[in-house]
Amino acid sequence: MKARWLIKIHHIHAILVGLLLLSGLSLFIQPVRTFFNEWKIPLVAIHTWIALFYIIIVLLSLKKAIKYTFKKPTLKKFNVHFILGLFLAWSLSGAIMYFQAHFPVPVRNTAVTIHDTVTWIAIPWLLIHSIGHTLKLEIPWPLWWKRHAKKPEWVQENRLQRRDFIKSLSLITIMIFIGGWLKWLTPMLHASNETNRRRGYFRIYNVTNDYPRYENNDWSLTIDGLVEEKKVLTIQQMRQLKWNTIIDDFHCVTGWSVKGVELTGVYIRDLFEAHDIKPKDKYITAYSGDGVYFDTFTLSQLVDEEAMLVFELDGAPLKKAQGYPCRLYHPTMYGYKSVKWIERLTITDERDYGYWQQNGDYDLDGYL
Structure with missing residues (x-):
């Protein structure tokens, strides 16, 4: 028996x-x-x-x-x-x-x-x-x-x-x-003297088996929804703004982390101030250029908590698989909130669930 x-x-x-x-x-x-x-x-x-x-x-x-x-x-x-x-x-x-x-x-x-x-x-x-x-x-x-x-x-x-x-x-x-x-x-x-020394390594996660490719600077960011005036900003206009560099630890919700990552880009608060963007409500949906991925935030999370649009990582432009030419980054949230190939920010009066909240039961705010 x-x-x-x-x-x-x-x-x-x-x-x-x-x-x-x-x-x-x-x-x-x-x-x-x-x-x-x-x-x-x-x-x-x-x-x-x-x-x-x-x-x-x-x-x-x-x-x-x-x-x-x-x-x-x-x-x-x-x-x-x-x-x-x-x-x-x-x-x-x-x-x-x-x-x-x-x-x-x-x-x-x-x-x-x-x-x-x-x-x-x-x-x-x-x-x-x-x-x-x-x-x-x-x-x-x-x-x-x-x-x-x-x-x-x-x-x-x-x-x-x-x-x-x-x-x-x-x-x-x-x-x-x-x-x-x-x-x-x-x-x-193994990092050379000219390379930012960091610990850990990135694992690339996408939700589609293909990703958008931007050639000849044809990328642009649209800011629409409940705003006084819709804006479409090109990569050239982004380069005219003040770029900031921070060194931060990147954390993925699956357990791995990369310490001391050098991120360069534009603070969203600076972007809104420079182009006189005046949201009429308190929620923002960030859309990826892959046509599938998106996530949502409160306006305060992106404007007051030093969220930025990142164009460079460790002193070099983002790789295509990392979100080239631009991705969102929030310093106190997990990586799934860091929308890659970001193309649109839409101001809304209600907050929807993002891609991973709908498909993976992830936390809506994603704080570390």
Whole structure:
């Protein structure tokens, strides 16, 4: 009876791990992630719910699984311990990513790196394990490893005790964190003297698999809605205004951050003053040039809280995938409020939900 129960759990476990890997890879691979966005499928929420169900299944079956494998050959014990190691790394790093607002930037970035690394470790294991069971392939393991057979003397002499296991686990954990920390530090170590040194790296997220391309300075910003006079401002007019440079930390709601980013552009309050823009109401909707993405703000959030239109990042024009030639930036909000390829600001008398509030249950204000 116990064996049948464990077989069922094993199959459920395999299905859940497969779904986690598929949804996780879909989030990691930009075109696939964007495909789900275009169809308004909440992939992040799906991935999170699968993870929660997986954690519950593992915790419920943990005691019986360990008891069942206690007298089993070394191979089965190793398999269980290996899965538990992946489970712990996934769960802890995933929890930090989900509650990332409560952790400092180095911890967040390390958690993201660990989560990715564990996934890439799990993929070959899952393929080998699945193909081996499906085709009934026998890997030529030593008999003492896969069956109850006499172990070689060198194995018996170096038999691990509980304290050895704890030491090994601690060492592995330390090495994972060191690896994650070094990856987080890499962009700063490889920066040239002329480049703004920063920690972390950007991950590009779009909601469409294509993005607008502006050639020959054909970009313009329209300010319309409840204003005294509609304005259409060209890139040349933007260059005539006072540009400001700030150094700030860029934070994504998915857990990663980039420290010390140099952002250059025009404060929205300066733009409104210079062109005598007088809103007649207190809400603003910012529209992206991709024709899909938008987000909403109160007028005070953009005018009084030093929001800016950014044209340069780290002393160079924005890259196309980063929102060239212009994106919105608010210093105390998450990156999803930073509308890329911004083309229009519309003043309204009511505040609507933005793209991610409608499709991903994100916070309307998005404060850090």
